[in-house]
Amino acid sequence: MRYKSRRSKLFIVALLFLFPLLGLSQVPERVPKPDFETDYIRPDFLTPTPRATALEYIDIGVLIVALFLATYFAHKQRSRQNIFLLMVFSLAYFGFYRKGCICPIGAIQNVTYALFNPAYAIPVFVIVFFVLPLVLALFYGRTFCAAVCPLGAIQDAVVLKPTNVPGGLAAVLSVLPYLYLGLAVLLAATGAGFIICQYDPFIGFFRFGADFNMVIFGLSMLLLGTVVARPYCRFLCPYGVLLNWMSRLSKRHVGITPDECNNCRLCEESCPFGAIKKPDEAAPPANREAEVKKLAFIIVLLPIVVFGSGWIGSRLEIPLSRLHANVSLAEEILLENSGQRTELTDETKAFRASGKPTEELFAEASAIQRQFKVGGWILGGFIGLILCLKLINLFMRRRQSEYYVDKGTCLSCGRCFSYCPYEQVRLGIITPKEAEKMGSKEVKIKQFRA
Amino acid sequence: MIDKTSKKPLKRRDFIRKSLHAVAGLTIGGLAGILFSKSSSEEMVWQLDPNICIQCEKCSVNCVLPHSAVKCVHSYSVCGYCDLCSGYLQPGTKVRDTGAESQLCPSGALKRTYVEDPYFEYTIDEKLCVGCGKCVKGCNSFGNGSLYLQTRHDRCLNCNQCSIARRCPSQAWNRVPASRSYILKGDEKKKFLKS
Structure with a gap:
């Protein structure tokens, strides 16, 4: 036993001298496994489980x-x-x-x-x-x-x-x-x-x-x-x-009201998200033709904008693809191989120790860059399309005679409900007559202003 | 929402709305179908492969938890139970004792107990371990590599995007199925995969 232990110590000392030759990859079984004379039992290896799927x-x-x-x-x-x-x-x-x-x-x-x-x-x-x-x-x-x-x-x-x-x-x-x-x-x-x-x-x-x-x-x-x-x-x-x-x-x-809207304007400021739309005033008919022309112009412009922003998106291929670990690693390896950088990073050290051929990494990186080029076209085109649709939406005025919620941006939080007099009626707080009065009063003010 | 001027545009608008509604419904349904065909009933969890790990010490600082979920684990079946343990002792130390100045572990989490001459058992106190991997590096340099890092799943929050994995220079991290949530070494590996 003594002899054996000394030998294992010698082995370790020998390894100390060999230190610079050892790479990052581990070499198993450098030290022989012990054979215990006492009845030593290895402790349990615990593997705590993740949160149960149930x-x-x-x-x-x-x-x-x-x-x-x-x-x-x-x-x-x-x-x-x-x-x-x-x-x-x-x-x-x-x-x-x-x-x-x-x-x-x-x-x-x-x-x-x-x-x-x-x-x-x-x-x-x-x-x-x-x-x-x-x-x-x-x-x-x-x-x-x-x-x-x-x-x-x-x-x-x-x-x-x-x-x-x-x-x-x-x-x-x-x-x-x-x-x-x-x-x-x-x-x-x-x-x-x-x-x-x-x-x-x-x-x-x-x-x-x-x-x-x-x-x-x-x-x-x-x-x-x-x-x-x-x-x-x-x-x-x-x-x-x-x-x-x-x-x-x-x-x-x-909806804001459980009943019919009487344009009392009480809910007007109740939405903190700007999802309540006001009724449109009658649109001046003289403008109509010009607006249609503008709309037609945007629709003609749409493919050009989509293509243009798609092109811009595809130009972003290089900076965007750098967000992928393999691409940034390939770039660093390239810098080091060309001698432009002398200090190795953890990433490049790990890559060199893994023994993976550089060509393979470069091929992977350029494949990812190609994906980003295609993706950039799609992303750019998508944004261009959204911009155009938003513009068209500005011109597509729906004639609206009452207050309504913008279904897209409304979060259904329910803040506006209690502002509506008809909601108060529903809850039994005021009578329908009082609610009607509120409406007519406001409408009168509106008429007075006009 | 009600167009009072004429009835025709209302019908047209309604038709467009209804067909768009159907298209949206079908899209979600189709997407869900495709996804279900690729799904597994099991949760995916994060784990690092100790065979790729380079012990850069980033695990100890990049976890979202104040104390990293990555801890050092010890494969007793791989360990040589050395007296001169390069994972336990400072390199170049002359005395092989349990003094803080001769220990490699910065938090004193690696404990050493005498078994029999000349063997020592090494255990890790997970409460103290910070997951820096200094001992792992030491063990890998001269020993059998019985010390290695693993995410402990009782601690891990299993973030959708692991913030350690994102910064791992050797890309040792991967999503693994919950039933195979550890990547182990030695006998422990066989036992774990069997169970």
Whole structure:
């Protein structure tokens, strides 16, 4: 025994001298395994298991119940109070208890990644989280945003003194979610990463820990949220884009009034999200021809804009593809091989130690760059199309005789309900006559002004 | 929403709305169908491959948790139980004792107990381990590589995008099925895969 141990020590000392020759890759069995004389028993190797899959299905259950309740509270009960209470519950459950993962916003990337990478088997509950709110929005509007989304809830809780965002600025900012969605899908499809999760402003609060930039971004979003209601939901959220599309087509959507609108204007300022549209004044007929011409001009311009922005998108191939680890690694290797850089990074050291041929890496990198070129065309074209559609929307004035909610941007939060006199009638607070009076009074003022 | 001027455009608008509604419904349905055909009922979790890991120490600082979910684990079936353990002792140290100054571990998480001459057992106190991988590097340099890093799933929050994986220079991180949530070495690997 003694002799053996000395030999093993000698072996180690010999290895010490050989140190510079040893690479990063491990060499197994340098030291012979011991044979114990005493009845020594090896300790157990513990492998604590991840959260049980059954619990994920409980999450699905909670999601379904929360979505159902949100829709019931908004459509049937028309109760802002209940919506708010459910929102607080969702913030506690999906936010602080489940730490904000998985959420439908981030699931966009899992879905894209699953579609483009056959090796990734997407968990069932992620699909459910992605699909359910969309299906619900297709029938009942964005009740998910109102009371179930934890990111919406944390912002809704800090809406203190909401101010109106001017129409022009709001229109420009409303392009951002499309850009974010497009980028997120492109980067997830190519496997470069999940940027929605990376730049999630609120998840740091849910986990009680985040890196510095995340905290700053989150705090500034919340601070901004006190005066601009739900800034992330309205001007960044990529899932909001999909919900917006679905909600526009929704079969039933919450209305401000449970009855008929009598244009009393009481709800006018009640929406902090700018989703209540005023009735149009009669459009001057002289302008009509000019407007039609403008519209025709935009429609003719549409293919050119789409192509142009597609081209710009494809030009972004190089900077965008650098976000993929393999491309940036290939570039670093190239720099080092050409002698432009002498200091090795951890990345290049690891790559050189792995023994993978450089040609293989370069081939992979250029394949990814080609994907980014195609993706850039699609992303650019998509943004161009959205810009044109937004312009067309400006000209497509619908003649509207009463106050109505913009189904796309309305979050079904229920803030406006109690402003409506007919809602007060429904609740039995005032009589129908009083409600009618309110309407006529306002209409009289309007007539007086005109 | 009600166009009072004429009835025709209303019908046309209604038709467009209804058909768009159907298209949207079918799109979601189709997408869900495709996704379900590619799905697994199992959760995917993050794990690092110790055979690719280069012990750059980034795991210890990049986790979203204040104390990283990555910890050092020890494969007893691979360990040589050396007295002169290059994962435990500072390189170049003359004394082989348990003094803090001779230990490689910055937080004193790697414990050494005497078994029999000349063997020592090494265990990791996970409460103290910061996942820096200094001992792993030491063990890999001269020993059998029985010390290695793994995400401990009782701690890991399983973020959708692991913030360590994103910054891993050797791309050692991957999503793995929850039932195969560890990438182990030695006998432990066989045992784990069997169970």
